[in-house]
Amino acid sequence: MNKRLLIIGFVWPEPRSSAAGSRMMQLIETFQTQNYNITFASPCAKSDNAFNLESIGVLQTTIELNNGSFDDFVKGLNPDIVLFDRFMMEEQFGWRVTENCPNAIKILDTEDLHSLRKGRHQAFKDEKLFDKAYLFNDTAKREIACIHRCDLTLIISEAEMEILKNDFKVNEDLLLYLPFMLDEISKEIIGNLPSFEDREHFITIGNFLHEPNYNAVLYLKDTIWPLIRKQLPKVELHIYGAYASQKVNQLHNGKQGFLIKGFAEDVNTVMQQAKVCLAPIRFGAGLKGKLIDAMQNGTPMVTSTIGAEGMFGDLEPNGFVEDIPNNFANQAVQLYNNERVWEEKQEYGFAVINNRFNAQKHKKMFLSRIESIVDNLYTHRQNNFMGQMLHHHSMQSTKFMSRWIEEKNKA
Template structure:
């Protein structure tokens, strides 16, 4: 069974300059085209002015309508060999239609990160903040023990929905080894359904070697899509508790906060007199990172691996982050900067890296080692393609093994199908005659 046609069902149109998820999507699409596979990228999302130029890769764009039979006509005509679902809710929306009209297609889910894990950690953070009312929070990074996270995840239906989608697909792409271990060890997901691969658009190592030196850089930087809840929480954490302490020790320090889609509440934090600058959209995030001396990423919850921190290493910019920020990114290697889960330690690290040339250069070297060991694009690309082709070759055998997935497709997709058809009929009835 070969692959010649690919259908990529995107939750949004890929924006590599807006998010790590957009960069990851573009890496996959480029890799598919390098195999001379025909690719169609389809989405129900509105066309974005910041989206990548897919036509440059000879990729056709298809605008979809949710809960509409027009998708059935399209997929019957196209007949893809591989369908990639961008996040589990896209699989919920279109999985039943793919199975009905194109059952032979290999179904691959790109989780981007484990949404149910991120939400569980957010919930744990809120609980911790609630119990610390009246005191200054010391970052309060939620627990990372598998057992604690498992219990929290099981409290909400997001985990049931997300893991059901994983079972219904032939292969799920996981960006974090931590998440693979959690799914395998606690949720008992079979190994053959999971593929850990951290492929994303990270600049080549030469970018760090040619980047400005310590004396040519200045200021702190923070960057991240404002629509992503962990990023917004990190900005608030910087503004409310971290930056005032850094500024007290470095009176002339400046922090520049970049990110796509800044809401008015974010721009309202812009306080130049305090050295806190909310810049919003960055035309070239790598140029911004290279011009900065230290990257600050006080991530108190989240999942997956953090594109901003991989970019920082590639641009030769040491970072201060939390254990959640650095999760699954460096293995046993020392971090390219400092990992700090306590407020005082975080502030101390930021001040130290901004002033100490030797420690700054050591962090930069550690970043190079992490990229070479854990983010080798050639190795990641090869392993990814091998996993896809192996899943295709073993498709029938794996589906026969995966009774849980077959059962979930029978029951869950029927309910999804009927709900979609009910919405479609309701929308048709609401149209003026």
């Protein structure tokens, strides 16, 4: 009999809209290689961009917050593994899973550390250096508690692994570094990509509902793009992304070559048409999907320290990492004009994808860790006293708040 996986999604996967959506599809594919029967459940409304999971054999179902119907649902499904998409879903449904399916392995996929992203954003708004005072925020208290309550938490960035181990003192047995899992870029694929001479213009891309992306576009508009445009007066910047609001669209300026293009039907097509990708991210966390897209499509980039975090390891980046606007603009112009440098950086990008994000290597490690936890579940949980403590009734504020809302909704 096939094993059963329940994924509780914060949103329905949108692989064409966000890196988080692509990440979820990679996780689903990994479990499908092991013949899991997969059910994806979410309390969120579906958008038009949501991927049709049933087309790949995944059952889709809607669940309700603060409603006992989930108890009957999960008990009937009786999953072997429950994967929570972001910590908020563990808060809402984790205690119900524990009560109804105590032997189910609970896995948390953070996507990125929300507490880190929130702390950096606040420090940016306060115009202060980010430190532990910003890191140890209220979101961190919730997020770290969720990590302790789960059997395994997937961390997409090595930088975030170090923060969890060193700053939050999380036991490494509860964590697994699992970045994007990508297919190798073959010589044949590389040979079919457009050349330096066949490309033109700059590109940036990102879901506009994600505040770091919107802020980066504003930064480009007000600070960096005028510096580039001064040196390359006929070149354009093409800005792509899902959910462009009125405040985004009003940034469009044809005379300045600053063009809001909106949703990209095919990110590979638009990325391959561009010569250089710009990603001046000033706050955020996790891995930046736009840089992955750039490397996969042979498009060198200029990004910031935050943008590059966790991306390249000991390897050379597929472009330049700059935080000072003038330097950022000058490196962008150099990449745009210098074919030799451009081709060198492009090769670095292929090496990063093939060496650091190798799908087979990371899938094997992930599945091996799950197997180890299944075989030693009792000991694994006994060694996690913090998790036991957080499951204790006196700590379950989320549970009792949910019960109160459930009763209130019946009135």
